[in-house]
Amino acid sequence: MLQLRDVRVVIDGHEIIRIDELDLAPGSRLGLVGESGSGKTMTAKAIAGLLPDESKVSGSVIFEGQDLLTLNDREMSKVRGKRIGFVFQDPARSLNPMMRIGKQVSEAIRIHSDLKGDAVTAKVIDLLHQVQLPEPETLLRRYPHQLSGGQQQRVMIAAAIAADPDLLIADEPTTALDVTVQEEILRLLISLSEERKMSLMFVSHDLGVIRFVCDRVAVIYGGNIVESGRIEDVVAHPMHRYTAALLAANPGMPKDDNFSAFIGKRLQTITGSVPAVGKFPSGCRFRNRCLSATDACSTMPSPITTGNDHRYLCWNPGDRGQS
Amino acid sequence: MTSLVEVTNMYFHYPRARIIAGEAAWTLEDISLSIQPKSTVGIVGESGSGKSTLVRVMCGLLRHQQGNVKFNGKDLSEFEGDGANDLRRENQIVFQNPRRSLDPRMTIRRSLSEPIRALHNRQPGDDEIIATIERVGLGREVLSRFPHQLSGGQLQRVGIARSLSVQPTILYADEPVSALDVSVQAQVLNLLMDLRDQLGLTLVMVSHDLGVVSRMCEEIVVMRHGRIAEAGRTDSVLARPDSNYTASLLKAARAASLERA
Numbered sequence: 001m002l003q004l005r006d007v008r009v010v011i012d013g014h015e016i017i018r019i020d021e022l023d024l025a026p027g028s029r030l031g032l033v034g035e036s037g038s039g040k041t042m043t044a045k046a047i048a049g050l051l052p053d054e055s056k057v058s059g060s061v062i063f064e065g066q067d068l069l070t071l072n073d074r075e076m077s078k079v080r081g082k083r084i085g086f087v088f089q090d091p092a093r094s095l096n097p098m099m100r101i102g103k104q105v106s107e108a109i110r111i112h113s114d115l116k117g118d119a120v121t122a123k124v125i126d127l128l129h130q131v132q133l134p135e136p137e138t139l140l141r142r143y144p145h146q147l148s149g150g151q152q153q154r155v156m157i158a159a160a161i162a163a164d165p166d167l168l169i170a171d172e173p174t175t176a177l178d179v180t181v182q183e184e185i186l187r188l189l190i191s192l193s194e195e196r197k198m199s200l201m202f203v204s205h206d207l208g209v210i211r212f213v214c215d216r217v218a219v220i221y222g223g224n225i226v227e228s229g230r231i232e233d234v235v236a237h238p239m240h241r242y243t244a245a246l247l248a249a250n251p252g253m254p255k256d257d258n259f260s261a262f263i264g265k266r267l268q269t270i271t272g273s274v275p276a277v278g279k280f281p282s283g284c285r286f287r288n289r290c291l292s293a294t295d296a297c298s299t300m301p302s303p304i305t306t307g308n309d310h311r312y313l314c315w316n317p318g319d320r321g322q323s
Numbered sequence: 324m325t326s327l328v329e330v331t332n333m334y335f336h337y338p339r340a341r342i343i344a345g346e347a348a349w350t351l352e353d354i355s356l357s358i359q360p361k362s363t364v365g366i367v368g369e370s371g372s373g374k375s376t377l378v379r380v381m382c383g384l385l386r387h388q389q390g391n392v393k394f395n396g397k398d399l400s401e402f403e404g405d406g407a408n409d410l411r412r413e414n415q416i417v418f419q420n421p422r423r424s425l426d427p428r429m430t431i432r433r434s435l436s437e438p439i440r441a442l443h444n445r446q447p448g449d450d451e452i453i454a455t456i457e458r459v460g461l462g463r464e465v466l467s468r469f470p471h472q473l474s475g476g477q478l479q480r481v482g483i484a485r486s487l488s489v490q491p492t493i494l495y496a497d498e499p500v501s502a503l504d505v506s507v508q509a510q511v512l513n514l515l516m517d518l519r520d521q522l523g524l525t526l527v528m529v530s531h532d533l534g535v536v537s538r539m540c541e542e543i544v545v546m547r548h549g550r551i552a553e554a555g556r557t558d559s560v561l562a563r564p565d566s567n568y569t570a571s572l573l574k575a576a577r578a579a580s581l582e583r584a
Contacts (some may be wrong), residue, residue: 035504036475149370178369178531183575205504208580235581249509251534252583253576259537259558262583266516267509267538273474 001026001199002047002167007059009046009223014278016055017042017223020303021311024167024216029193029200031210031217031231033246037274039223040203044169047201048084049076064166082112085160089172091152095144101128102140105159112163127158131188150181154188161192168193171203186213207250211235219243222275222285229310239310239317241293242286245270284315292316325396326357327493327525328381333390335380350376351387352549358493358542363519363526365536365557367572368546374529377546378495381527382414383407395492412442415486419498421478425470431456431481432466438489447488459484459514476507483514493525500535512539533576537561545569 002024009017017039024030034040045051047061049068061068068079080086088094095104105124109115115123121140128136131154144152153173160168170189174182190213193200202213210217211231218228219240227240238244248268254261272289275281281288287297296315305311335351351373358364358381366374379385381392383399392399394410402410415438418424425434435455439447453463459480470478479499486494496515500508516539519526530536536543536557543557545566553566564570 035506179533179572179579180369180575183578186579205506206579207505211581212579246506247581249506250581250583251505251508251512251532251538252581253534254537255582255584257562259561262537263539263541263557264516265538266513269509269513270506273476273507 001064002201003060003062004043004047005060005062007046007061008057009042009051010056011052011054011277015223016277017046019043019059019223019225022218022225022228024199024201026166027193027197027199028216029190029202029214031207031214032201032203032220033205033207033210033217034220035205035246035274037276038221040205040220041171042223043220044171044201044203048080048086048169049073050080081108081165082163083165083167085163085165085168087153087156087160087168087170087173089175091149091156091176092144094156095152097144099143100140101142101144101147101155104144105140105155105162108159108162123162124158127162128155130161130192131155131158132184133158148181149177150185153177153185157185157188157192161196161198164196165198167199167201169201169203172205173202174209175204175206182209189213207235207247208252219246222280224285224313226284226286226314227310227312229312230308233308233310237310239304239306239312240286240314241290241316241318242270243312244318245289284313292318326393327360327395328356328358329391329393329396330354330356330381331391333380333387333392335376335385335387337376350549351380354390354551356544356551356554358525358527360492361523361525362542363528363540364542364544365540366527366529366544366546367531367533367536368552369531372546373549374546375497378416378497378527378529382416382493382495383410384416408442412489413492415489415491415494417479417482417486417494417496417499420502421475421482422470424482425478425485427470429469430466431468431470431473434470434481435466435485435488438485442489451488455484455488456481458487458518460510474507475503476510479503479507479511480514483511483518487518487522491524493527494519495527495529497529498531499528501531508535515539533561533572534580545572 004019004022007017007019008015032040057069102124105127106120109120109123124140125136128139133139133151133154174185204210214231217231217234218225221242227243238247249270251267270289283298283300287293294316301313301315303311303313333354334349336349368374380387432452435452436447456463456466461480500511528540540557543560544554545552547568552568553560
């Protein structure tokens with residue numbers, strides 16, 4: 001349903017994104033994982049047509065048979081919000097603080113449908129029910145500050161699914177939330193995607209969260225998809241060194257509840273930090289931080305695909321490294 | 324061994340909060356706990372459970388209304404006047420968002436000298452400032468920079484360097500890594516563990532991340548609705564939680580975490 005082919009995004013002469021292939025099947029849930037500055041949010045923005053004006057985009061983003069990159073602003077605004085919904089990290093910043101909840105959700109309905117009057121209110125109440133908010137009838141008269149962070153994020157999700165999109169892009173939707181609330185919101189996203197056969201693109205820096213939600217994952221670094229595959233395959237057998245490093249840096253929870261062996265254990269770190277735009281090395285973008293880099297890494301490796309469509313770009317693929 | 328911090332039957336409410344919400348509205352209720360020298364304690368709980376407030380009461384930034392809080396065997400009220408600086412020096416906090424806790428108009432050098440000027444009443448020498456910044460794994464070249472020129476991870480290192488510049492006994496870290504990426508988180512957590520070991524610090528970590536706490540802290544305090552739901556050794560509390568609340572936190576944490584050997 002969504003296919004990215006040879007997508008290049010160039011801003012100020014710097015290639016920010018270079019994705020030769022990325023697919024999202026209908027009804028499936030894809031995680032997009034990487035550090036800040038790796039290009040994950042830019043990829044989501046490229047799909048949404050929300051890149052800054054000065055960016056030059058080439059290649060194709062095929063969504064349900066239509067190349068989104070060929071659409072003009074008016075055509076794109078009919079896709080955005082209607083066929084592709086969005087949920088962002090900080091619900092408090094995405095909601096209008098001066099507008100009642102009901103109005104914010106109904107706006108999404110009015111823009112994308114012909115419903116009027118009571119029909120709109122009925123639909124708002126139905127949507128608030130679907131995102132499992134208690135007492136929707138009273139809630140729609142509230143303002144955002146009267147809701148908790150988790151409730152605000154549910155409202156954002158209600159607005160995002162108002163026009164029955166086929167794809168929902170969620171960018172770090174639970175990063176600002178408590179762990180119990182995070183679990184509830186993640187379960188909500190999973191059940192909405194299953195009930196509505198809605199595909200989900202879930203952007204996060206945390207592979208633990210992605211494993212819970214998604215069936216597939218794409219690991220992004222320096223604007224390249226360095227590895228993709230079924231989440232269980234990638235977590236159990238990371239092939240790209242960057243994936244292995246991201247996994248090893250994740251604090252996680254101790255296996256078999258062995259808390260006493262866990263205490264005081266240092267985490268594996270990734271050497272250096274994500275370079276600034278335009279400062280990535282040629283060839284494999286990760287090679288200046290990679291402990292296994294060889295001379296071969298100065299040229300970009302060709303993708304290798306193994307069973308279950310597990311795909312990676314690495315000259316020295318391997319398992320978890322030292323961890 | 325005497326406790327470094329001893330809290331007994333402590334109650335706290337914010338000014339006016341009880342007038343608005345009525346007599347029963349305490350932010351912290353009946354808190355008793357003790358922190359041993361050189362131990363590492365994790366305080367966990369959800370937003371609004373009172374964990375950050377508790378830290379601020381323990382280090383004397385907020386004054387409790389009932390019960391006792393002692394530091395090194397001395398009641399906090401004895402640190403009035405001239406003693407207030409001693410208490411500040413011994414108790415340092417690292418905050419969640421380093422971008423908000425550093426003055427954007429000050430160079431890193433100046434930010435690092437401020438606590439020494441304020442609490443030791445002297446201008447630190449260049450060697451001292453360089454040693455302070457190098458201890459947290461940053462180079463001296465960052466000293467002339469401003470906060471907006473540094474990354475989140477670098478800024479959090481500056482925040483840690485700043486707290487350690489006055490040689491505290493106890494370091495409170497309030498969600499020190501929740502604004503950071505997984506990979507940068509790992510570096511900052513390792514740094515905190517290394518510094519704790521090198522300097523013999525007592526470390527109190529406030530966190531909503533049970534993975535982080537179970538890795539760093541021998542002791543855990545689980546807060547809920549302003550009360551302590553459960554406290555004890557981290558491995559026994561988390562392996563066999565007494566409180567249903569701790570069990571529910573654990574379940575949620577496990578669901579969205581990787582299993583690590």
